[in-house]
Amino acid sequence: MASVDVNGNSSALIQVRGLNKAYRRGGEEIQVLQGLNLDVDQGDFVAFMGPSGSGKTTLLNLLGGLDVPSAGTVSVAGDEITHMSSSKLTEWRARHVGFIFQMYNLIPVLTAFQNVELPLLLTRLSKSERRQHVETALSIVALADRMHHFPRQLSGGQEQRVAIARAIVSDPTFLLCDEPTGDLDRRSADEIMVLIEELVSQHGKTVLMVTHDPIVSARAHTLLHLEKGVLVEAGKAKPGQPIAAGSEA
Amino acid sequence: MKFRRLIQANLFRKKARLLLTLGSFAMALFLFAFLAVVREAFTRGESVASASRLVTINRVSIIQPLPLSYRDKIAALKSVQAVTHNNWFGGVYQDPKNFFPQFVIDPENQRKVMPELIVSDAQWDTFLKDRQGAVVGARTAERFGWKVGDRIAIKAPPYLGGQAWQFNIDGIYHGQKPTDDESQFWFQWEYFEQNVPPSFKNMVGWYIVKLDSPDGAQRVAKAIDTQFANSPYESKTETESQFAASWVNQMGNIKFLILAIGSVVFFTLLLVTGNTMAISVRERTGELAILKAIGFKNGTVLLLVLAEALTIAFVGALLGLGLATLAIPGLAAALNGLLPNLILSDSMLAAGIGFALATGALSGLLPGIGAMRLRVVNALRRI
Numbered sequence: 001m002a003s004v005d006v007n008g009n010s011s012a013l014i015q016v017r018g019l020n021k022a023y024r025r026g027g028e029e030i031q032v033l034q035g036l037n038l039d040v041d042q043g044d045f046v047a048f049m050g051p052s053g054s055g056k057t058t059l060l061n062l063l064g065g066l067d068v069p070s071a072g073t074v075s076v077a078g079d080e081i082t083h084m085s086s087s088k089l090t091e092w093r094a095r096h097v098g099f100i101f102q103m104y105n106l107i108p109v110l111t112a113f114q115n116v117e118l119p120l121l122l123t124r125l126s127k128s129e130r131r132q133h134v135e136t137a138l139s140i141v142a143l144a145d146r147m148h149h150f151p152r153q154l155s156g157g158q159e160q161r162v163a164i165a166r167a168i169v170s171d172p173t174f175l176l177c178d179e180p181t182g183d184l185d186r187r188s189a190d191e192i193m194v195l196i197e198e199l200v201s202q203h204g205k206t207v208l209m210v211t212h213d214p215i216v217s218a219r220a221h222t223l224l225h226l227e228k229g230v231l232v233e234a235g236k237a238k239p240g241q242p243i244a245a246g247s248e249a
Numbered sequence: 250m251k252f253r254r255l256i257q258a259n260l261f262r263k264k265a266r267l268l269l270t271l272g273s274f275a276m277a278l279f280l281f282a283f284l285a286v287v288r289e290a291f292t293r294g295e296s297v298a299s300a301s302r303l304v305t306i307n308r309v310s311i312i313q314p315l316p317l318s319y320r321d322k323i324a325a326l327k328s329v330q331a332v333t334h335n336n337w338f339g340g341v342y343q344d345p346k347n348f349f350p351q352f353v354i355d356p357e358n359q360r361k362v363m364p365e366l367i368v369s370d371a372q373w374d375t376f377l378k379d380r381q382g383a384v385v386g387a388r389t390a391e392r393f394g395w396k397v398g399d400r401i402a403i404k405a406p407p408y409l410g411g412q413a414w415q416f417n418i419d420g421i422y423h424g425q426k427p428t429d430d431e432s433q434f435w436f437q438w439e440y441f442e443q444n445v446p447p448s449f450k451n452m453v454g455w456y457i458v459k460l461d462s463p464d465g466a467q468r469v470a471k472a473i474d475t476q477f478a479n480s481p482y483e484s485k486t487e488t489e490s491q492f493a494a495s496w497v498n499q500m501g502n503i504k505f506l507i508l509a510i511g512s513v514v515f516f517t518l519l520l521v522t523g524n525t526m527a528i529s530v531r532e533r534t535g536e537l538a539i540l541k542a543i544g545f546k547n548g549t550v551l552l553l554v555l556a557e558a559l560t561i562a563f564v565g566a567l568l569g570l571g572l573a574t575l576a577i578p579g580l581a582a583a584l585n586g587l588l589p590n591l592i593l594s595d596s597m598l599a600a601g602i603g604f605a606l607a608t609g610a611l612s613g614l615l616p617g618i619g620a621m622r623l624r625v626v627n628a629l630r631r632i
Contacts, residue, residue, distance in 0.1 A: 109259060
C-alpha cells in the first residue's frame with residue numbers, strides 16, 4: 001500500500017524522500033513541492049488529487065524521470081533516478097515507465113499498431129516479436145480489430161486505449177497517468193478506468209494517476225492529496241476494493 | 250531501418266509541402282547539372298590537353314597569322330617530335346546557325362601531333378590523295394547526316410572571298426575518350442592555299458608542337474619564342490593546357506561565374522529547405538516530446554530529423570539529375586554546336602548527390618538540434 005510515512009516500507013517499489021521542486025519565475029522562486037515522502041508498493045494503484053498548481057503533474061514528471069528535483073531522491077526498484085544522466089534517464093524511462101496522457105498524444109500519421117510499436121523500436125526485439133507484443137497489448141485494450149486504423153479514425157476512448165497499449169507494450173515497471181479521462185465523456189472514462197483497474201488487478205501493474213475527478217479517483221487503492229506542494233493521505237482501500245467516493249475530503 | 254515507417258509517415262504528413270521541397274531540390278540539381286556540364290565544356294580543353302604539346306600563336310593575338318616558314322625552324326629544335334599547323338576557316342554550311350569549327354590542317358603531320366583523334370588508314374589515304382577532301386568529327390557528321398563519299402559546299406567568310414568551297418567527305422574521325430572533341434572539320438592546306446587571297450598565302454593560324462616528353466615543355470616554349478623575338482611576327486608559345494585556359498578566359502571568368510550562380514542556388518536552397526524543416530519540426534514539438542518521454546534518446550531524435558532532410562535531398566537530387574540526364578542531350582542539340590559535346594559525367598552526378606546531401610544535412614541540422622534539446626516537460630505543457 002502507498003504511504004506518505006517517512007519511515008515507510010523500505011521494500012516499496014517507489015521510494016520518494018524529501019522531494020523538493022522549485023521554479024524561478026522572474027526573480028521569484030516558486031516552491032512547487034516541499035519535502036515530499038512517499039512509498040508505493042508493487043501492484044498499488046495511487047491517485048493524486050489537488051487543486052490546480054498544487055504540483056500533481058510536477059510530481060508525476062519527477063517520478064517518471066521527465067524532470068529533475070531541486071532536492072530529494074526518487075528510487076524505483078532500487079534505482080536512484082535523481083542523479084542519472086539525461087541519457088541514462090531516457091534509457092531508464094524506456095524500460096520502467098509507461099506514460100498515459102490526458103490528450104492521448106498519439107502520432108497522427110501512424111496507425112494504432114505503429115503507435116503501439118514505437119517503444120519497442122528501441123529494443124532488440126525482432127520484427128515478428130514486436131508484432132506479437134503489439135498484438136497482445138492491443139488485445140488487452142480490446143482494439144486488436146482496429147490496429148490498422150489511424151488515430152483520426154478512432155473515438156477519444158479508443159485513442160486513449162491505444163495510448164494505454166503503447167504504455168504497457170514494453171511491460172514497464174509502473175504506469176503514470178496524467179488525467180487519463182480528462183478529455184473523455186463519462187461512459188468512455190468509465191471504460192478506461194475499468195481497463196486501468198484490470199491492469200492493476202489482473203496484470204499486477206503499479207499505477208500512479210493524477211486526476212481532478214473524484215469518481216475516477218475513487219477507483220484507486222490509495223488517494224493522496226497535494227496541497228501547496230505537501231502530500232496528505234486522504235484514503236486507503238484494500239487492493240481490489242476502491243475507496244468510497246468522497247473519501248478524499 | 251526500424252524507424253523507416255516513422256520517417257516515411259512524417260515525410261508524407263504534408264504531401265504538398267513534400268512535393269514543393271522535392272521540386273526545389275530537383276530544380277536546383279537540374280541547374281547544378283546544367284552549370285556543371287557547361288563549365289566542363291568550356292574548360293575541357295585544359296583537362297584533355299596533352300602535357301607534351303605546345304601551341305604557338307602570334308604574340309599580338311591568335312587572329313594574327315604566323316609565317317609558314319616557322320614550321321621547319323620549330324621542327325629543328327631539340328625535343329620536338331613533330332609540328333603541325335592549323336588555320337581557322339570560319340565558313341558557313343547552309344545557314345550561319347549551323348556552326349562547327351573548320352580547320353585547315355597540315356595533312357602530313359596532323360595525325361602525328363593529334364594521335365587521340367582516330368581516322369582509319371584507308372580513309373586517311375583517300376583524304377591525302379584528294380585535294381578537296383575533308384575529314385570530319387563523328388559528332389558533326391551525325392549532326393548533318395554526312396557519310397563518307399558525300400560532297401558538300403561550305404561558303405567561305407567574306408575576307409576569303411565569300412565563295413562556296415566544295416569538299417568531299419573522305420573520312421570520319423573518332424575521339425579515344427568521350428571528352429575528345431568530335432565536332433571539327435579538317436581540310437587540306439594546299440586547297441586553302443590555292444583559293445585564298447595573296448595576303449593569306451604562306452601564313453598559318455597557329456602551330457601545334459609535339460614534344461618527346463612533357464619535361465622540356467617550358468624550355469622548348471622559351472626557345473621558340475626567343476627564336477622569333479624582334480621579328481615582324483613574334484610568337485607566344487604555351488602548353489596546350491595554358492592555351493586552352495587563356496582561350497576560355499578571353500570569354501570572361503566562366504569558372505567564377507558558374508561557381509557564383511551555383512553558390513547562390515545552393516544557398517537559396519539551403520534557406521528554403523532549412524525553413525521547411527524548421528516549420529516541420531516546430532509543428533511536431535509535442536510528438537517529439539512524446540517520443541523522448543517514451544525513451545527515444547536525443548541522438549535518435551536528431552537522426553530522425555536528419556533522415557527526413559536527407560531523404561528529401563536524395564530523392565530530389567535523383568529527380569533533378571535524372572531530368573538533367575534526359576534534357577542535356579536536347580540542350581546540346583539546341584546549342585547548334587556552339588559548345589563541345591555536353592557530357593554529364595558520373596563524377597558530376599556524384600558531386601550533385603554530394604551537394605544535395607550536404608545541403609539536406611545542413612538544413613536538417615539546426616531543427617534537429619532544436620528537437621534534440623527539447624525539454625519534454627516544457628513541450629508537454631504546451632500540448
